[in-house]
Amino acid sequence: xxxxxxxxxxxxxxxxxxxxxxxxxxxxxxxxxxxxxxxxxxxxxxxxxxxxxxxxxxxxxxxxxxxxxxxxxxxxxxxxxxxxxxxxxxxxxxxxxxxxxxxxxxxxxxxxxxxxxxxxxxxxxxxxxxxxxxxxxxxxxxxxxxxxxxxxxxxxxxxxxxxxxxxxxxxxxxxxxxxxxxxxxxxxxxxxxxxxxxxxxxxxxxxxxxxxxxxxxxxxxxxxxxxxxxxxxxxxxxxxxxxxxxxxxxxxxxxxxxxxxxxxxxxxxxxxxxxxxxxxxxxxxxxxxxxxxxxxxxxxxxxxxxxxxxxxxxxxxxxxxxxxxxxxxxxxxxxxxxxxxxx
Numbered sequence: 116x117x118x119x120x121x122x123x124x125x126x127x128x129x130x131x132x133x134x135x136x137x138x139x140x141x142x143x144x145x146x147x148x149x150x151x152x153x154x155x156x157x158x159x160x161x162x163x164x165x166x167x168x169x170x171x172x173x174x175x176x177x178x179x180x181x182x183x184x185x186x187x188x189x190x191x192x193x194x195x196x197x198x199x200x201x202x203x204x205x206x207x208x209x210x211x212x213x214x215x216x217x218x219x220x221x222x223x224x225x226x227x228x229x230x231x232x233x234x235x236x237x238x239x240x241x242x243x244x245x246x247x248x249x250x251x252x253x254x255x256x257x258x259x260x261x262x263x264x265x266x267x268x269x270x271x272x273x274x275x276x277x278x279x280x281x282x283x284x285x286x287x288x289x290x291x292x293x294x295x296x297x298x299x300x301x302x303x304x305x306x307x308x309x310x311x312x313x314x315x316x317x318x319x320x321x322x323x324x325x326x327x328x329x330x331x332x333x334x335x336x337x338x339x340x341x342x343x344x345x346x347x348x349x350x351x352x353x354x355x356x357x358x359x360x361x362x363x364x365x366x367x368x369x370x371x372x373x374x375x376x377x378x379x380x381x382x383x384x385x386x387x388x389x390x391x392x393x394x395x396x397x398x399x400x401x402x403x404x405x406x407x408x409x410x411x412x413x414x415x416x417x418x419x420x421x422x423x424x425x426x427x428x429x430x431x432x433x434x435x436x437x438x439x440x441x442x443x444x445x446x447x448x449x450x451x452x453x454x455x456x457x458x
Contacts, residue, residue: 292335
């Protein structure tokens with residue numbers, strides 16, 4: 116009887132110690148995901164969303180919307196291991212309604228996600244958004260920065276800014292981006308991405324002016340690669356090598372270029388449009404939340420990929436192939452950054 120009691124006590128202590136250790140060592144994870152056209156089924160007369168309606172060219176029904184919401188929730192729940200990401204940046208979502216459905220009508224409802232969102236001037240009606248775990252991050256401020264050509268507003272997605280205190284210890288600043296796509300032609304759309312880069316750079320410089328040690332995480336689908344002019348010259352992002360300066364930006368996605376998989380694929384060519392950029396204070400600091408360039412990864416879970424019968428290799432398992440419904444996940448792969456805490 117005493118032996119059995121002693122065994123149960125030891126088992127309880129081991130489980131308690133393991134749980135405590137897991138909580139103490141728990142990382143802070145940040146995810147970005149272009150979810151490929153997460154629309155509701157209602158025609159908004161102010162935007163070009165008609166194709167994503169039951170009678171539109173995509174035959175976008177409530178059944179397909181529910182399948183899409185479950186697919187996105189599956190990705191979020193499996194992206195970072197035992198715990199889902201603490202911050203999730205999203206793009207290609209139509210409105211707050213689909214975000215509410217995502218966090219309240221899927222298995223994500225058991226987590227404490229809150230929403231940061233605003234309707235953008237994008238002609239198709241797609242926006243950027245951010246979800247945050249309200250049990251781990253206390254919100255401080257948020258804003259949305261319009262992209263302009265001089266005084267003229269460009270009808271594209273705004274840049275979302277959000278700041279918060281993580282675990283009552285360290286302040287993080289986030290920027291979520293979805294720069295103008297190349298759909299209208301590379302040269303024709305290049306300037307709009309430069310305008311977005313300048314807008315973002317001005318916002319970052321404002322933070323550095325207040326505090327050169329600001330810990331900044333920039334997420335997004337930039338529709339340019341890390342080596343392109345908009346990121347190298349306009350945003351002034353550096354490679355993450357050594358001797359980090361706290362008030363400089365470093366592209367943790369630099370080393371993904373030219374590898375398979377990237378974050379999206381056009382015909383046989385992989386590209387890295389979805390990226391994670393951080394300030395040097397997160398790389399070269401000695402206390403609080405920190406990270407390393409190898410802590411940034413492309414999430415290539417098996418169910419997110421499929422065999423590329425036409426061009427060889429693999430490709431993203433997307434929702435649509437042209438106008439043909441496939442019921443997959445997205446034409447982009449998500450990206451992830453994990454931070455660790457140093458006392």
